[in-house]
Amino acid sequence: MLKIKNLHASVEDKDILKGINLTVNPGEVHAIMGPNGSGKSTLASVIAGKDEFEVTKGGIELEGEDIKELDPEERAHKGVFLSFQYPVEIPGVSVTNFIKTAINETRKAKGQEDMPAAEMLKKIKEKADLLEIDRKFLSRSLNEGFSGGEKKRNEIFQLAMMEPKLAILDETDSGLDIDALKIVANGVNKLRNADNAVIVITHYQRLLDYIVPDYVHVLMDGKIVKSGSKELAYQLEEKGYDWIKEEVKA
């Protein structure tokens, strides 16, 4: 599904990603953990195509196709979805109109007709119910005045609507209380199948109790320094990152 090879990226001549290798197969869940500032969000943004970051070396393949040069919308059309760590507030655009536009623009790009209004409504209702989102919420301006938890839930609502092949969740758990976390995790799990994949970026092992990873990677200073099974997440939770730093040095 996703193959990242020796990926280097920088912003304003500052190297942030320093040779990332990561292969994600269909049906898999990968967790990426690491201290603040290690480059997790940068990696997510680079996969999604944010042009603020310059890819100086290496490549990103999605289903065998090099997507490094594609625009963010083209990557979205091919099934990449990023749930933002900090979703942007857009006053004046309602949640509903936004998601309708996103879906229909994506369909248009694939040469499909707009989704019929009734089908759209049905889907919105279904996914809102899945994530226990109130109907009133959908007519509010996108992310404007939303609490941290509402923003994250709204991201997962969009994920559920878009049904991407590759979902990247950037610290979706921060801002969520335990009940909301369960709802969101359940929402993500419902969407999983043998053909799609999830990358979960998190600080805490907590979310991984609900979205269970096949692999856990530790990102430090722009590199993946350790990979392992979900047990690695427990170790990190218990011991922090210092022991890995020592290991890397050794």
Added chain:
Amino acid sequence: MSLKEKILSSYLAFEDYLEDDSPIHDLRNKAIKTFESHGFPSKKEEAWKYTSLNALLKEDYSIFPKKETTIEFKEVRKYFLHEIDTFKIVFVDGVYSSFLSSTTHDGMDICLLSAALSKDKYKPVIETYFNKVAKEDSLTSLNTAFAKEGAYIYIPKHKEVQKPVEIINFYTGSETALMLQPRNLIIVGENAHIQIIERHQSLSENAVLTNSVTEIFTEKRAFVDYYKIQNDLPSASLIDNTYIKQERDSVCSVHTFSFGGKLIRNNLNFYQYGEHCNSILKGVTILEQKQHVDHNTLVHHIAPNCESHQDYKGIFDDNSTGVFNGKILVEKDAQKLDAFQQNNNILISDKATINSKPQLEIFADDVRCSHGCTIGQLDDEAMFYLRSRGIGEKEARALLMYAFANNVLESVKIPELKKRINKLIANKIGVNLGFNL
């Protein structure tokens, strides 16, 4: 011969041709003298610092159209709000077109200024209202001197006008260049309601300069919603002088949508004479190429316990230029005032400019006045967010522009008009998102 000289000599001919007993005969003579002594405003005047008329004044305008031109309804249908029934007062090259119009005298007057000026029964109204709120600056005086035709609307008390009124001025290009002086007089009686849409539309590449004056009187508890659609061709320029006198408990809103035209200057003046008045001034300006729009607003608070709300949004691309000069003048007696002014701008191109200047003169001590101005670009983070959801660059940009203008659009009270303006904006930014915000 300069345009000013041409105008002055044309005035003599105009005077000869008019009947002498016009109730505004003396006013005209006085007005032309004012124009003669002041001439056209220049950039030396503070209020005209950022808007130069020089290039416009070089055209060899005809002061009167030489021949009458007719146009078919189907040619101009799209400029009307044809989805719903409306009253229509239509002028073609400054001349009333009974064929395109649909007016009424049924318990109210929605008709012509020329009729009001020539018939005896209107004399008291003309004497009470005509030129009573308009300023005596040179451009308004120029219009007064030639005032002859325009909309005349008189709504008696307690009357709720059921259909919007469209005032449309077409210009056919029958002259190589034409100067027009439309004059509207609108009196909305106690507790009466009306919605008005005004539009100036050129149908030709030939130059036209419209210097229009509109006086609106809102009596006690009257409600007026006025919409100006400025989406003209690049050959057309407009100086709009609008004066609104409000009596107590009246509410008047003016929305100005400026999307097209070569040069537009809006002189929008509100005078609050009674307590508990509310004045609402809103605008969306979207410009490109070398277009220039100057919003010059005045809200003059004279009586206590009043409100005013100004909200102007501007989006400027290419070499376009915008000016917002918003003056709030608060007299000593205008206590307990709540005045709000906001001007937000987005510069799409680095060659576009906006000059935004709030002017607050406050002589009362117990008032709430707030104003704010922002100038920025479209937010990169927001762009990435939208694009990462599959929305193309152009559409994402458009969506952000819509969103930016949305709270002004939201307050348009005629749904069909709101749709129409949405469409104009979509055309203007070259996308169709398939929904209305």
